[in-house]
Amino acid sequence: MAGDSDPVSREEFARTMAALGGFEPAPAVAVGLSGGGDSMALVLLLRHWVAERNGSLLALIVDHGLRPESTGEAAAVAQAMARHGIPHRILRWDGEKPKTGLQAAARAARHRLLAEACGEAGILHLALAHHRDDQAETVLLRLARGSGIDGLAGMAAVRADGAVRVIRPLLGFSHDRLLATCRAEAVDWIEDPSNRNPRFARARLRAAVDLLGGEGLDATRLGEVARRAGRARAALEQATAGLLAEAATIHPEGWIALAPAPLLAAPAEIALRALAQALSAVGGPAHPVRDEALERLLGALADGQGTTLGGCVVRLRRGAVMVAREPVAATERLNVPPGGRVLWDGRFDLRLSPSHGEPVTVAALGAAGWREWVARTAPARVPDLPVPVRETLPSLWSGTDLLGVPMIGGRYWCDADGQVPMDRAIFRPLSPLGRPAFTVVSDRRGII
Numbered sequence: 001m002a003g004d005s006d007p008v009s010r011e012e013f014a015r016t017m018a019a020l021g022g023f024e025p026a027p028a029v030a031v032g033l034s035g036g037g038d039s040m041a042l043v044l045l046l047r048h049w050v051a052e053r054n055g056s057l058l059a060l061i062v063d064h065g066l067r068p069e070s071t072g073e074a075a076a077v078a079q080a081m082a083r084h085g086i087p088h089r090i091l092r093w094d095g096e097k098p099k100t101g102l103q104a105a106a107r108a109a110r111h112r113l114l115a116e117a118c119g120e121a122g123i124l125h126l127a128l129a130h131h132r133d134d135q136a137e138t139v140l141l142r143l144a145r146g147s148g149i150d151g152l153a154g155m156a157a158v159r160a161d162g163a164v165r166v167i168r169p170l171l172g173f174s175h176d177r178l179l180a181t182c183r184a185e186a187v188d189w190i191e192d193p194s195n196r197n198p199r200f201a202r203a204r205l206r207a208a209v210d211l212l213g214g215e216g217l218d219a220t221r222l223g224e225v226a227r228r229a230g231r232a233r234a235a236l237e238q239a240t241a242g243l244l245a246e247a248a249t250i251h252p253e254g255w256i257a258l259a260p261a262p263l264l265a266a267p268a269e270i271a272l273r274a275l276a277q278a279l280s281a282v283g284g285p286a287h288p289v290r291d292e293a294l295e296r297l298l299g300a301l302a303d304g305q306g307t308t309l310g311g312c313v314v315r316l317r318r319g320a321v322m323v324a325r326e327p328v329a330a331t332e333r334l335n336v337p338p339g340g341r342v343l344w345d346g347r348f349d350l351r352l353s354p355s356h357g358e359p360v361t362v363a364a365l366g367a368a369g370w371r372e373w374v375a376r377t378a379p380a381r382v383p384d385l386p387v388p389v390r391e392t393l394p395s396l397w398s399g400t401d402l403l404g405v406p407m408i409g410g411r412y413w414c415d416a417d418g419q420v421p422m423d424r425a426i427f428r429p430l431s432p433l434g435r436p437a438f439t440v441v442s443d444r445r446g447i448i
Contacts, residue, residue, distance in 0.1 A: 004174050007181040013045045014052075016169045020158055023125065027055040030118050031127040032062065032110070033088070035077035037189035039129040041178035042170060044185050046127060047086060059088040060117050062110045066102070073190055080187070091117055115164045124165050130155050131170040131178060136222035148291075153233040154226035162430065174219065240273040244433060248278065249320075253407055254347050254427045255389045256282055258321040264302055271298055275314075277433055278323045283311030284346040285431035313388045325392040330364040346430045348394045350406065353422040358398070365395040365405055372402050383408055394425050 017023070031046055033039045043059055050057045059081050063074040074090050081088040091113040098105045118126050135154045142151035159166050170178065182189055243266050247259040256278045263271050272294045279289055289310040297309055306315025306322075311329040315322055325345070332345050339354035344362050352360055365373070370390050374382055383390075396403040406425040 004176045005180055006177060007184040008041065008045060008170075008173055008177055010045070010048050012173075013049060013169065016172060017049055020167050020169060022158070022165065023053075025053070027053055027125060028058075028121075028123045029055065029125045029127055030058045030060050030114070030121065030123045032114050032129065033059045033077060033081070034129075035061070035073055035080075035190040036129075037179040037182050038131055038134075038170065038175060040080075040187055040189045041181040042127060042129040043081070043084075043086065044181060044187060045169075047084070057086060058117075058121055058123060059086050060114050061088060061090045062113055063090055063092045064106050064109070065093055066106065077190065084187075089117060111161060115161055118164045119162075124163075126161070126164045126166050128166060128168050129170055129178075130168045131173050131175055132223050133175045133219050135171050135226050136219035139222045139226050149229050149232050149236065152225060153230035154223075156230065160432075171223070236269065236273060239267075239270045240277065243270050243274045244277065247274065248433060250281075250427070250433060251389075252427050253383075253385060253389050253393060254282065254429075255322065255324040255386065256433065257317075258323065260301065260316070260319075260321050263321065264298075268295075268298065277431070279310035279312050279314070280431040281429045281433045282323050282325055282347070283309075283329065284429070317386060322386055322388075324386055324388040327364065327366070327388055327391040330392040333361055333363045335359045335361055343428070343430070344394045344425075345392070347427060348407075348425045349428040350394055350425045351423070352396075355422060360403060361397040361399075362394055363397060364391065365393045366391055369395055369402055369405075373405055373408075381408075396423060 027050060029046055029050055031039065031043055033043055043057070046057050049055075061074050061077050061081075063070050065071070078088050078090055093106070093109040093113065114126055118124070138154045139152055142154070145151070155168055155171065157168050157171055179189075243262060247262045249257045249259075251257065258274070258278060263274060266274070272291070275294055275297060276289055293309055297307060297314060300307055301314070301316070301321055304316060306313070308314070308326050311326050313322070313324045313326050325347070330345050334342050334344060336342050336350070336352050337359050338352060338356035340359075341349070341351040342362065344350050345364070350362060373395075393405055393407050395405045404423060406423040
């Protein structure tokens with residue numbers, strides 16, 4: 001049995017990757033590379049793993065720009081990849097950095113940049129280097145915040161991030177073993193000083209882990225807590241998926257109707273999870289709703305009442321629970337070039353026709369926009385939509401001129417395949433209602 005001073009063997013890593021499953025015959029994998037010992041070890045292990053399967057590897061190096069030396073460090077990491085013959089890209093987080101919540105903002109920016117780069121490269125699998133000690137810190141951090149089963153389950157070994165499948169193959173290995181892996185291949189790494197900065201909660205927890213380890217609550221024990229909580233979380237998710245399959249109707253205009261009878265008859269934990277997923281799909285996952293608020297909402301629905309919560313309007317309508325976007329929350333305005341594609345309001349995948357002569361503003365239709373659209377539309381073509389739904393439809397504007405509402409009507413243009421709608425909008429929320437299903441690459445031309 002390998003000790004904590006032994007490098008991770010190729011055989012051990014191959015077994016871990018096999019347990020993750022879901023890889024195509026010649027897998028294309030990207031890896032988030034910080035230049036630290038953990039991510040350098042992951043690159044080394046993945047390099048051998050993909051080579052044995054005739055796959056490919058792309059190292060993605062994120063320069064957050066948070067320290068003056070970060071650009072030079074990113075360049076040094078890129079040079080190391082070049083010496084090893086590993087394709088790589090440097091991704092930069094540009095723009096003003098927040099004064100508070102810096103690590104959370106940096107993490108969100110990193111995930112966004114990595115996901116975008118994977119999409120551009122046609123890569124489905126994004127590997128991250130979180131390891132056993134990171135998992136232990138995560139469990140402790142969430143325990144300190146009073147988390148339930150979901151929080152104590154820690155980081156998942158496999159999860160969906162939009163169109164990307166995020167994998168964490170190192171959760172079973174210690175930080176020391178990963179450094180030993182780097183030493184075994186004579187590869188240097190960069191130490192990030194923020195990992196020791198007591199300004200950040202994780203750095204303070206690292207000191208606490210050493211103390212708690214002396215009392216038996218070490219990284220291995222905390223990892224077991226995460227594993228067992230993850231098993232419970234999976235069971236709860238399966239039960240929630242079953243309830244949503246029975247109770248939920250997803251409407252293409254960006255709202256969800258829930259049948260109240262199965263919702264209110266379900267165990268409270270499952271009903272609360274179903275409500276949370278519906279709110280996240282329609283209102284966006286940026287601000288998760290607290291358990292207390294969900295409990296109040298479920299009680300209000302049982303009494304025939306509704307409320308606004310999580311950027312949504314929730315109320316009974318025609319015998320069903322309507323979950324619709326709250327009009328005052330749909331404030332995003334995007335300028336999109338002809339032929340451009342955007343995700344608007346975290347819900348709609350919108351693509352403009354190249355026939356537009358100039359950039360178009362995408363914004364919520366609003367009450368006045370709805371009245372204008374109805375006034376110039378044949379009555380038979382006006383859909384029967386709830387007020388919050390119609391006011392939060394994505395609409396196209398040139399200044400104050402309403403150009404169209406892609407969800408419910410528009411002009412047509414011709415392409416090589418015939419006549420198709422000029423502008424297209426599809427309800428494709430950042431946080432889908434059900435579990436995403438991945439289809440792997442059947443050839444090397446792209447993801448199907």
